[in-house]
Amino acid sequence: MPELPDVEVFKDYFESHTLGKKVREVEVRSNQVLTDLKPKTLQDRLVEKSFSSTRRHGKHLFISTNEAEWIRFHFGMTGFFRLYGTEEKMTGHPRVIFVLSEGTELAYDCQRKLGEIDLLSDPLDYIAKKGLGPDALRELSWKRFFGIFASGRAMAKSTLMDQSKMAGIGNIYSDEILFQSGVHPRKRTKDLSQEETHKVYDALTEVLQEAINCEVEPDRMPPHYLLPHREKGELCPKCGTELEKVSVSGRSAYLCPNCQPIPQ
DNA sequence: CTCCATGTTTAGAA
DNA sequence: CTTCTAAACATGGA
Numbered sequence: 001m002p003e004l005p006d007v008e009v010f011k012d013y014f015e016s017h018t019l020g021k022k023v024r025e026v027e028v029r030s031n032q033v034l035t036d037l038k039p040k041t042l043q044d045r046l047v048e049k050s051f052s053s054t055r056r057h058g059k060h061l062f063i064s065t066n067e068a069e070w071i072r073f074h075f076g077m078t079g080f081f082r083l084y085g086t087e088e089k090m091t092g093h094p095r096v097i098f099v100l101s102e103g104t105e106l107a108y109d110c111q112r113k114l115g116e117i118d119l120l121s122d123p124l125d126y127i128a129k130k131g132l133g134p135d136a137l138r139e140l141s142w143k144r145f146f147g148i149f150a151s152g153r154a155m156a157k158s159t160l161m162d163q164s165k166m167a168g169i170g171n172i173y174s175d176e177i178l179f180q181s182g183v184h185p186r187k188r189t190k191d192l193s194q195e196e197t198h199k200v201y202d203a204l205t206e207v208l209q210e211a212i213n214c215e216v217e218p219d220r221m222p223p224h225y226l227l228p229h230r231e232k233g234e235l236c237p238k239c240g241t242e243l244e245k246v247s248v249s250g251r252s253a254y255l256c257p258n259c260q261p262i263p264q
Numbered sequence: 265c266t267c268c269a270t271g272t273t274t275a276g277a278a
Numbered sequence: 279c280t281t282c283t284a285a286a287c288a289t290g291g292a
Contacts (some may be wrong), residue, residue: 001270002270002271003270003271006270008290032287032288059271074271074272075270075271075272076271076272076288077269077271077272078269078271078288078289078290079271093289093290107287111289111290112269112271112287112288112289112290113287113288113289114272114287114288114289115271115272116272122270152280152281153280153281154280154281154282155281155282158281158282161270161271163271170270170271171269171271172270173270173272216274246285249281249282249283250282250283250284251269251270251271252268252269
C-alpha cells in the first residue's frame with residue numbers, strides 16, 4: 001500500500017482521528033520498527049502531549065506536537081494506521097500503539113516490520129540529508145520533470161521510482177502512470193519525445209490525485225485503470241489484450257503490450 | 265518446501 | 279558518476 005497516495009490518505013486518517021487529542025500512553029510491541037529510537041524516548045516525547053501538525057513528503061509522514069520535534073513514520077511495504085474503539089479487539093500486526101485520552105487506540109500496523117519510526121527536529125533537514133527529490137505531487141514542476149527525463153539515462157519506470165529524483169512513487173503507481181501514458185516501463189526517458197514526456201507528466205499528476213480522491217481503494221478507481229487488474233492472466237482494461245509481467249529495477253512491472261509498445 | 269509481495273540499502277558489475 | 283542486478287531485511291499468503 002504505502003506509496004505517496006496511500007501516505008496522503010494515512011495523513012488524513014491520522015488527522016481526523018488524533019489531531020488535538022492527548023496521548024495517554026505509547027505501547028511499543030516491536031522495537032524493530034523504531035530503528036535507533038528507544039521505546040522510552042518515544043513515550044517521554046508523547047505522553048500527555050497532543051498531536052498538532054502533520055506534513056508529508058514522498059512516502060514519509062512527519063507528525064509533531066510542538067513544531068520543534070517531529071516523529072517520522074515510514075510504512076515499508078505493509079504499514080498503515082488503524083483506530084480501535086475502546087472495547088474493540090486488535091487484529092493484524094500492531095507494532096506501536098498510541099492510546100488516546102478517550103481510550104481509543106491508534107495502531108501503527110506493520111506486518112513485515114520494514115517500516116520505520118524515529119524522531120527528528122526538522123523535516124526539511126531530514127529530506128535534505130536523505131537526498132530525497134521533490135514531492136512528486138506537490139513540488140514537481142513540468143520544467144524540473146522534463147529536466148530529469150531528458151538528462152537521465154535510466155528506464156522510465158526506474159526514474160519514476162527513484163526517490164532522489166522525485167519522491168513518492170513506487171512499484172504500483174509507476175505502472176499505473178506508464179500505463180495511462182502509453183509508455184513501456186523499459187523505455188529510456190531520454191528517448192521519449194517532449195510530447196511523450198509531457199503525457200507521462202500529466203498522467204503522473206492525474207493518477208496520484210485520482211488515487212487520493214478514491215482514498216486509494218481499487219474498486220473506486222476509474223474503469224480504465226490498471227491497478228485493479230494488476231495480476232497475471234488479467235486483461236487490459238482499455239483494449240482487452242492479456243497483460244504482461246516483466247522485471248524492471250528488480251520489481252515486477254505489469255503492462256499492456258498493445259498499449260505500451262516495446263522500445264526499439 | 266518454493267515463490268512472491270506496495271520499500272530501502274548495499275555491494276559489485278557494466 | 280550513473281545505472282542495473284541481486285541480495286538482504288521480516289513476515290506471511292498462495
